[in-house]
Every structure is written in structure tokens, then in C-alpha cells.
Amino acid sequence: MSEVKVRPMADADLDAVLAIAASIEAAPHWPPSAYEAALDTVAIPLRIALVAEISSVVIGFTIASLVSPQAELETIAISQPFQRCKAGSALLSALLRELVSRDVNEITLEVRSSNLPAQTFYSAHSFVTFSRRKGYYPDTGEDAVIMRALLPLSRK
Numbered sequence: 421m422s423e424v425k426v427r428p429m430a431d432a433d434l435d436a437v438l439a440i441a442a443s444i445e446a447a448p449h450w451p452p453s454a455y456e457a458a459l460d461t462v463a464i465p466l467r468i469a470l471v472a473e474i475s476s477v478v479i480g481f482t483i484a485s486l487v488s489p490q491a492e493l494e495t496i497a498i499s500q501p502f503q504r505c506k507a508g509s510a511l512l513s514a515l516l517r518e519l520v521s522r523d524v525n526e527i528t529l530e531v532r533s534s535n536l537p538a539q540t541f542y543s544a545h546s547f548v549t550f551s552r553r554k555g556y557y558p559d560t561g562e563d564a565v566i567m568r569a570l571l572p573l574s575r576k
């Protein structure tokens with residue numbers, strides 16, 4: 421696979437990001453306004469939004485909200501044909517580096533209990549399960565698994 425480049429999400433990426441989200445059942449399906457709001461650099465909480473691209477084509481994205489020293493991973497998705505090729509790892513690693521540079525020391529996320537591939541992915545990136553929210557997802561009634569990773573101190 422060609423090299424994966426990770427960079428901040430821009431307005432011009434929104435069509436591609438929406439198309440990827442719509443094509444993946446396991447990804448959260450936010451309205452366009454939520455992605456636009458994630459690009460607001462003065463919003464509270466602040467959001468970090470990144471895209472992964474290959475040969476200038478957007479193939480994935482991630483968004484985290486942060487109130488330092490804590491952050492929440494709100495969404496991450498890689499276009500299906502590019503999954504399991506380490507693009508998600510490149511994206512998540514870049515996000516974690518960005519959060520460390522902003523003095524975040526803990527990141528949490530919630531994931532459907534049925535989404536074992538994502539839980540394995542997060543475990544491979546040092547997330548551990550620490551809680552469960554019973555019947556959290558109204559569409560299926562399934563539990564949310566809450567995972568957390570502790571981040572190293574910034575070396576700046």
C-alpha cells in the first residue's frame with residue numbers, strides 16, 4: 421500500500437468524510453453540521469479532527485474532543501477497502517501524539533459491545549476496558565464498552 425499521510429481535516433474534506441462515514445455501518449453517523457462544528461477552532465470543547473490520505477485521496481478520519489488533561493475519542497473510521505492495512509493505526513497514533521502535545525494524559529472512548537474488531541484495534545493501541553454502560557445504544561439496546569488509555573507526559 422502507498423504511504424498513508426495524516427493531516428488536519430479541512431472544510432474541503434467534508435464530502436469525502438461524510439461518504440466514508442455513510443459507507444461504514446459501525447461508524448457513528450453524524451449530521452454534516454457535527455463535522456462542520458468539529459472544525460471550529462474556538463469551540464468548547466475543542467475538537468481535533470484529522471484525516472488519513474493515500475495519494476491525496478481521503479481514506480479515513482478521526483475526531484476527538486478535549487478538555488485538557490482529558491480527551492474523548494468520538495469517532496474513527498477507515499474506508500472499507502483500506503481497512504487492516506495500518507491506516508487506522510497511523511491515524512490513531514497521530515491523534516495521540518497531537519493530544520500529548522496538548523498536555524492530554526487520558527483518553528476514553530465508548531464502543532459497541534458487538535464491535536470486537538474495533539475493541540481489538542483499541543487494545544493494540546494500549547486502551548483497556550474499564551467500564552460498561554448497560555443498554556447504552558437505543559437502536560439495538562446493546563452495552564457500550566468504555567475503554568481508556570493513559571498517555572505519556574509531553575516532552576516539549
Ligand SMILES: CC(C)(COP(=O)(O)OP(=O)(O)OC[C@H]1O[C@@H](n2cnc3c(N)ncnc32)[C@H](O)[C@@H]1OP(=O)(O)O)[C@@H](O)C(=O)NCCC(=O)NCCS
Nearest residue numbers: 446497498503504505506507508509531537538540541544
Ligand atoms: C477500527 C478501524 C478504525 C481500524 O483501522 P484499520 O486501519 O482497519 O486497523 P489497522 O490495520 O491499523 O489494525 C491495527 C491492529 O488492530 C487490530 N485490528 C484491526 N482491525 C481488526 C479486525 N477487523 N479484526 C481483528 N483485529 C483488528 C489488529 O490487532 C491489527 O493489527 P494486525 O493487522 O497486525 O493484526 C477500522 O477497521 C474501521 O474503520 N472500522 C469500522 C469503523 C469502526 O468500527 N470504528 C470504531 C467505532 S468505535
